[in-house]
Amino acid sequence: MSQPDTGAEKAPARKAPTVVVAGGGTAGHIEPAMALADAIMRVRPDATVVALGTERGLETRLVPERGYPLELIPPVPMPRKPTPELLRLPLKVRDSVKRTRAVLDRVGADVVVGFGGYVSLPAYLAARGRVPIVVHEANKHPGIANKVGARFAAKVAAAVPGTPLPGAEVVGIPLRHTITSLDRAALRAQARAHFGLDADAPTVLAFGGSQGARSINEAVAGAAQAFAQAGVGVLHAHGPKNTVAVREFPDAPPYVPVPYLERMDLAYAAADLVLCRSGAMTVAEVSAVGLPAVFVPLPHGNGEQALNAEPAVRAGAGLLVEDQELTPEYVAERVVPLAADSERLAKMSAAAVGLGHGEADETLARMVLEAGGHGDGNVRGG
Incomplete structure (x- = not known):
């Protein structure tokens, strides 16, 4: 039918x-x-x-x-x-x-x-x-x-x-969604514990991309004593092919070197300030999570990394330092005091809001x- x-x-x-x-x-x-x-x-x-x-x-x-x-x-x-x-x-x-x-x-x-x-x-x-x-x-x-x-x-x-x-x-x-939805304050304690960082000390996250960057490694590691004396902790991703030897300072917040950051969300949550290259992806992530940054563009290429950082620098959310100017002395004199200045960091963080997509x-x-x-x-x- x-x-x-x-x-x-x-x-x-x-x-x-x-x-x-x-x-x-x-x-x-x-x-x-x-x-x-x-x-x-x-x-x-x-x-x-x-x-x-x-x-x-x-x-x-x-x-x-x-x-x-x-x-x-x-x-x-x-x-x-x-x-x-x-x-x-x-x-x-x-x-x-x-x-x-x-x-x-x-x-x-x-x-x-x-x-x-x-x-x-x-x-x-x-x-x-x-x-x-x-x-x-x-x-x-x-x-x-x-x-x-x-x-x-x-x-x-x-x-x-x-x-x-x-x-x-x-x-x-x-x-990635773990970045755009990141609540840094809520994850801070877990992130600090994950990396073995001090729970309360101001902390700088330093990295030079997936392979690391020699100039960043040398400048940040060379200022280890200045970080320690100022009571500032450091999470330093130096790249899987590089090594960083840092002297330990008793009673100072830990300086933690790692080859690679598998959990960037936790790294960002642990940090109060970032020192990094200014590749397009890095700038976008740092802006999205509202982290103040010191950007160090690659010294070669067509200048695109400096252009990437311009919006954040112009908004007051970041600083720009040329690669050849990044020395242990620069880090000790400029980055360390900034990391310890919670009021200025809060203003820079607020300035990052709305920069990303x-x-x-x-x-x-x-x-x-x-x-x-x-x-x-x-x-x-x-």
Whole structure:
């Protein structure tokens, strides 16, 4: 017996989205990619997020730790100057694009998101004309990979205004939810205990990026006695390939050196002041959690790290010191007194409020899903 015709057709089951993120190499590329991945999973818990990377990047450790599958492709480093390596680049690009295209086909990619760097270029070229592309640029001056990708991207997102990419929409930098939701005061006691820091002493967090920075290591460690005499504790991430030898001072707050900070949320919660590089990701995180900062831009490159720090410095939330000026004497004379000045730190912390884009991860997630034909989800949970 046939069923009556009600005039209504059953809606087809909607396909779960598959998003491929290309953000390998450094933590500055990987962390925003992983923050986006987390946001996509909040928007669409049925989604699949796959990361592209190379065997030599930090992604081989960071991506699996975050619970996402990692597909390895050959890197395409971009020489800055004419070299014999530049002549071999077309062959390397061709091989990497071919292997990346095979990954996109195998996982059924609906959209590719690139964050710049040598993993993004082959991803853009492999996806061109086949899979929608979204480009995210963290710096004011885009690199060559994002300049190429933006030319045929469905959507372009930027961290800051004035980024010279066609159609760029300012969204900020995606940050992990543990950072944007961080209550530093509530976690302070736990964070201090976690690192073995003094529970009450003013504390400086010093780090130079995922690999450390020699100038920061030497300047901060060289001022250990000044920190001790002022009653200021230190949490110093010196980088996994570096070591820091610091003399112990009895009855002074601990100076705690660590190779790497697995829990940045606890590191930020433990600190009253940060001394750090001014990569785009670092500035965004420090601003988001409301920490006063002393920024030390990288002394080479196109000056983008100084530009990254400008908004915080202009707002009164941070200070800027050139790398060559950062000495143990500078730290002792400028950083130590600042760390001990709770009133000034409170004003700097208040000035940081509103500098960041706390919703950047979810804004970009919606943009990506829309580009891939899945722009109908609402954020669930957090």
